[in-house]
Amino acid sequence: xxxxxxxxxxxxxxxxxxxxxxxxxxxxxxxxxxxxxxxxxxxxxxxxxxxxxxxxxxxxxxxxxxxxxxxxxxxxxxxxxxxxxxxxxxxxxxxxxxxxxxxxxxxxxxxxxxxxxxxxxxxxxxxxxxxxxxxxxxxxxxxxxxxxxxxxxxxxxxxxxxxxxxxxxxxxxxxxxxxxxxxxxxxxxxxxxxxxxxxxxxxxxxxxxxxxxxxxxxxxxxxxxxxxxxxxxxxxxxxxxxxxxxxxxxxxxxxxxxxxxxxxxxxxxxxxxxxxxxxxxxxxxxxxxxxxxxxxxxxxxxxxxxxxxxxxxxxxxxxxxxxxxxxxxxxxxxxxxxxxxxxxxxxxxxxxxxxxxxxxxxxxxxxxxxxxxxxxxxxxxxxxxxxxxxxxxxxxxxxxxxxxxxxxxxxxxxxxxxxxxxxxxxxxxxxxxxxxxxxxxxxxxxxxxxxxxxxxxxxxxxxxxxxxxxxxxxxxxxxxxxxxxxxxxxxxxxxxxxxxxxxxxxxxxxxxxxxxxxxxxxxxxxxxxxxxxxxxxxxxxxxxxxxxxxxxxxxxxxxxxxxxxxxxxxxxxxxxxxxxxxxxxxxxxxxxxxxxxxxxxxxxxxxxxxxxxxxxxxxxxxxxxxxxxxxxxxxxxxxxxxx
Numbered sequence: 001x002x003x004x005x006x007x008x009x010x011x012x013x014x015x016x017x018x019x020x021x022x023x024x025x026x027x028x029x030x031x032x033x034x035x036x037x038x039x040x041x042x043x044x045x046x047x048x049x050x051x052x053x054x055x056x057x058x059x060x061x062x063x064x065x066x067x068x069x070x071x072x073x074x075x076x077x078x079x080x081x082x083x084x085x086x087x088x089x090x091x092x093x094x095x096x097x098x099x100x101x102x103x104x105x106x107x108x109x110x111x112x113x114x115x116x117x118x119x120x121x122x123x124x125x126x127x128x129x130x131x132x133x134x135x136x137x138x139x140x141x142x143x144x145x146x147x148x149x150x151x152x153x154x155x156x157x158x159x160x161x162x163x164x165x166x167x168x169x170x171x172x173x174x175x176x177x178x179x180x181x182x183x184x185x186x187x188x189x190x191x192x193x194x195x196x197x198x199x200x201x202x203x204x205x206x207x208x209x210x211x212x213x214x215x216x217x218x219x220x221x222x223x224x225x226x227x228x229x230x231x232x233x234x235x236x237x238x239x240x241x242x243x244x245x246x247x248x249x250x251x252x253x254x255x256x257x258x259x260x261x262x263x264x265x266x267x268x269x270x271x272x273x274x275x276x277x278x279x280x281x282x283x284x285x286x287x288x289x290x291x292x293x294x295x296x297x298x299x300x301x302x303x304x305x306x307x308x309x310x311x312x313x314x315x316x317x318x319x320x321x322x323x324x325x326x327x328x329x330x331x332x333x334x335x336x337x338x339x340x341x342x343x344x345x346x347x348x349x350x351x352x353x354x355x356x357x358x359x360x361x362x363x364x365x366x367x368x369x370x371x372x373x374x375x376x377x378x379x380x381x382x383x384x385x386x387x388x389x390x391x392x393x394x395x396x397x398x399x400x401x402x403x404x405x406x407x408x409x410x411x412x413x414x415x416x417x418x419x420x421x422x423x424x425x426x427x428x429x430x431x432x433x434x435x436x437x438x439x440x441x442x443x444x445x446x447x448x449x450x451x452x453x454x455x456x457x458x459x460x461x462x463x464x465x466x467x468x469x470x471x472x473x474x475x476x477x478x479x480x481x482x483x484x485x486x487x488x489x490x491x492x493x494x495x496x497x498x499x500x501x502x503x504x505x506x507x508x509x510x511x512x513x514x515x516x517x518x519x520x521x522x523x524x525x526x527x528x529x530x531x532x533x534x535x536x537x538x539x540x541x542x543x544x545x546x547x548x549x550x551x552x553x554x555x556x557x558x559x560x561x562x563x564x565x566x567x568x569x570x571x572x573x574x575x576x577x578x579x580x581x582x583x584x585x586x587x588x589x590x591x592x593x594x595x596x597x598x599x600x601x602x603x604x605x606x607x608x609x610x611x612x613x614x615x616x617x618x619x620x621x622x623x624x625x626x627x628x629x630x631x632x633x634x635x636x637x638x639x640x641x642x643x
Contacts, residue, residue: 575599
């Protein structure tokens with residue numbers, strides 16, 4: 001209802017004042033009044049026990065009806081000779097003082113609706129008494145006649161006491177306004193973290209009312225700009241007051257206060273730089289000239305960015321030391337990261353340190369699986385009980401930062417700022433984790449392929465040994481028996497042909513045996529020790545073996561066997577050695593396989609050679625092959641990860 005009355009009153013006020021009062025002035029003051037009524041209504045609805053909402057709504061509606069509509073009607077009626085003009089004009093001139101009382105009471109009661117203490121009642125009483133004295137003295141003082149269209153106060157009462165009363169009332173109102181603002185300091189010291197954020201919004205409103213508004217009123221008659229700026233300042237103050245009580249965007253207040261201080265200081269410094277430049281150039285060039293203006297503007301433009309950065313650092317260092325320190329450490333980390341002297345994965349430790357939050361955790365989205373992992377690449381699950389900050393890219397939360405639950409809004413804001421400031425390092429770490437996981441998957445794939453190949457070789461070996469090779473031996477025995485019978489019958493030519501076929505068959509069996517020797521032997525089923533002893537037993541020179549008794553993964557054992565087999569083959573064929581050593585030792589989570597001889601040396605993993613193929617096999621399981629060969633002998637070492 002109050003909002004409807006205020007809208008009708010302001011609409012009528014703009015209509016009756018059109019042409020006699022600057023339109024921008026009427027519209028801006030109407031917006032201010034409607035803002036007060038709207039904010040008061042929202043507070044009254046959401047917090048009906050808080051008297052601030054009712055104060056704003058009531059006095060806002062009063063100002064719309066009596067201050068704007070009746071006042072503007074009285075001014076227009078006195079000019080046009082309409083009825084009731086002098087009375088309406090007289091009422092309108094005294095109706096603005098309750099708006100000051102409204103701000104006194106609002107600053108005293110915000111944000112809880114209660115006074116900071118019983119002693120602060122004196123400020124409220126002083127504000128009410130001062131408002132009453134000022135209205136009475138102002139409306140009855142003959143000296144205020146110059147404000148009326150007729151040039152005389154139509155209801156003045158002779159006597160100097162009215163002027164004194166108005167002055168005393170104005171002084172009381174001013175003291176009450178200052179006292180209400182000082183109550184914010186007392187309330188801030190005893191407030192909790194959320195209420196402190198609310199009071200920072202109120203401080204912005206109070207700064208406007210106590211400092212800027214009086215300056216505007218002092219220069220009201222001298223500048224149209226001031227008349228337009230005054231309602232804008234009041235609207236900003238009303239919005240700040242509403243944000244405080246309604247708790248709207250509380251976390252943004254620190255940023256707004258910071259930016260306000262920075263840009264006010266920056267404006268003063270740039271204005272001083274412009275003025276000093278203009279004075280110097282004016283003295284050099286003589287009087288005003290376009291060069292003076294251009295020079296001052298150029299200096300201000302050049303100095304803006306470095307000056308802003310310097311002022312921002314000074315403000316942060318003075319008023320937000322912890323945040324300033326955190327920002328400096330993050331920036332230093334980012335500089336080292338760009339220089340290549342820092343690891344992006346350490347950004348989590350950095351954030352934990354600068355935010356004093358050891359529970360902080362960075363989770364990264366894995367595009368392939370749409371799951372989250374930590375910075376070490378291990379899969380992780382988001383804890384729904386912990387607050388988070390999300391970094392979005394392409395509509396999805398690529399990064400989730402979990403931190404400890406806290407009731408301190410300042411810590412929440414600090415986490416958000418720190419995460420945003422270190423976003424580049426987090427993104428680089430995310431890409432690195434994704435790449436490492438892909439490489440690990442490639443390694444696992446290579447291991448699975450090598451293991452499958454070994455299984456297939458073992459199957460082929462069993463099939464050859466138990467199937468084709470045995471059948472060929474049986475056929476050879478039958479052919480020898482047939483040859484003996486034919487030769488006994490005197491058929492020598494036919495017997496010779498059978499002998500040749502049996503010899504070819506024997507060569508084929510020998511070739512098959514040679515092929516099967518290069519496959520994992522059946523003894524590998526009993527472990528790498530049995531396989532190495534079988535290799536040593538077939539060698540034509542003394543071989544010393546040293547092997548572990550425990551079993552290992554099958555693909556690791558198969559790879560170790562091929563290392564030993566290829567190494568001994570090279571020793572037998574090329575080394576001209578008198579003895580060799582074949583060993584496998586577990587050390588620090590790896591199986592170290594070595595083949596050493598006392599031969600002539602000269603071994604190397606040349607492209608296409610057996611050692612080059614062996615190196616590929618070793619790398620397929622994540623290992624490394626090293627060949628050292630000189631005139632004293634050859635040492636072949638393979639390091640295989642075996643957990």
